[in-house]
Amino acid sequence: MPVARPETSDSRVIAHVDMDCFYVQVEQRKHPELRGLPTAVVQYNSWKGGGLIAVSYEARKCGVKRSMRGAESKQVCPEIQLVQVPVARGKADLNSYRSAGSEVVSILSRKGRCERASIDEVYLDLTEAAETMLAEAPPESLEAIDEEALKSHVLGLNNEDGSDARENVRKWICNSNERRDKLLACGALIVAELRLQVLKETEFTCSAGIAHNKMLAKLASGMNKPAQQTIVPLSSVKGLLDSLPIKKMKQLGGKLGSSLQTDLERYGINTGTWLWNIARGISGEEVEGRLLPKSHGSGKTFPGPQALKTISSVQHWLNELCEDLSERLQLDLEQNKRIAHTLVLHATAYKASDSDSQKKFPSKSCSLRYGAAKIQEDALSLFQAALREYLGLFTAKIQGSQNNQWGITSLSVSASKIVPIPSGTASIMKYFHGRQPSTSTNQSQNNLIEESAPLSPSDNDNDSEVKITKPQIEFPGEETRMNYGVPSLDQPEDRNLLNDQNPCCSSKNQAQDEFTLDSLPLSTSGSEKCSAGNQSQLMKNYSGEEPCVKPAMPSVNRQEQKRKSVNDKGTSSILRFFKNQDPSCAQQKLEHVENIEDVKAPVTLGPQSRSDNCLDRNQSELPNERPFEETGTSSSSVSAQFEQRRGVWSYNTDEIDPSVIDELPPEIQQEVRAWLRPHKRHNVAKRGSSIADYFSPTKNA
């Protein structure tokens, strides 16, 4: 079992040196005519030409693999040169390789503590040497950087096409501001020199990894072979680990690794990564800055004997719960200018009879219509739909006020998908400049409502039969009506109409104890009307074409929405993960760094948080607060905070939907495009040039 070894000192410089197909090199040195030819070392010859234990890179190019048999390798690569491992006392004799390894160690051990990890692997602690070099002859002071060092691979170093990789490395080595990078750079110089020395004195090539600990150095040494070296700057660690199959990690190549692998795979990339990270005390979770709840719910349990066994009792309690919920929704609307879009009904139930009693009572949801009565009505319909589903279509009809088959042990209704009323339009501004909502007149409410119309669930009464657009959001005060430019129905008519169309769906007028299963809304054949009505009237949720995000707010909102949906769907697993990491998850990086290396000073990175946070905050987090004032008028402390922060937020260019740009004013388009083109600087947060600034409501409004 591996043992946890917390990092003791910070900023060590560790190298792992790995000989390239070492046995082959040893044999080639012994038989120079084999140099450059596809070569493999086999042990034992008796069966199928023996097993390969080392394969030259030329042979690998032909598809020869370790673990192949000699004969097999001949098939893949007919010209392969097979060299047998010496045999002594009837067994493979590795002594020549051991002593060759010793030659190498004697060279590598010249610059620092050296650990012979295997016959062809060595760890070096070059901390002191690197520190000394940094103090006495730092890279930038050198007139030239060793050619071999310039060939280093620096993980995470931008290697754009067309740019001179070697020059980039030189800059990284010489111009780094981070002391620990500097130390690694010194380490890399030393290792390059050592490797050259090894080549010169032994004729062997090797590869190396240079990092702050053994694990990372070992990982890196294998990344660029043969005869190359790879540096792992602190900043690249997270990306490296994230991209790494667990098995690649030292000590995780076996059972432990595969058990981890399968377990983590079973849990998925997100949970897996999360586990991986929390195990190290790493958590990039941001404080979300959300002041308001995301849903409201009201529920009650009816344990055991109290279980509800009649629809009417259910209805009674639903009514109570819905009233409670409705009140709170109303309050949220008035105080926070938010509208909930989805009504969800949850219940738990038991079925006395069959052993099927395990079955879960399904949750149901529908568009939320404001007003206690509507919520009650809809909740009951949801319940009935769920109950029918729960009991199954075949179940015998139950008549009367009692049933001995089922009981409801808990009921709850909740309202979710709460979004702020779109702001920034003329009428909304007018509204906000008007009276407080509690005392608001119908007029002002109407303004509000009209503005929020696009926010409402896509109309769900466009039944084939009911050709009337009915408002989705209605307000409790019975007098309040909405009008979407279509003649609005008075509520009673409305209800009647619906009831006429879908009698079975309107539980409302039914005598309470007369419920039969037949009277429950069906979701399958037998009562298409009900089904259709139920589906469109109740089940349809507000997604549709997402009218909520399109009209009122400018492109920000649309972009945001688009980005979100794109993000949430495809790009899964690793790609997605990288994407999530990329936008300088500064916090997470920092924490990681701190954890690994006990570091204090953060890299000063662009501060942008995930852009959706920005918007969420901007739009939804102003309880009891006007979203924004026209200009100079006093902002409360809350909005002042937002003002303050806004200057710091900016968008990650990766996350900007290009189509959004087309919607900007031409002069802005130009600026934005110019800004996007370089596509490198993530931390462009200068006030006045970021997209965030453009979108900032106080500007360009």
Add this chain to the structure above:
DNA sequence: ACGGCTATAACT
């Protein structure tokens, strides 16, 4: 039948 209720989030 014994914790109830509220709330959030991942996942499918």
Add this chain to the structure above:
DNA sequence: TAGTTATAG
């Protein structure tokens, strides 16, 4: 999406 499930204060 809608629905399920788990979790937590």
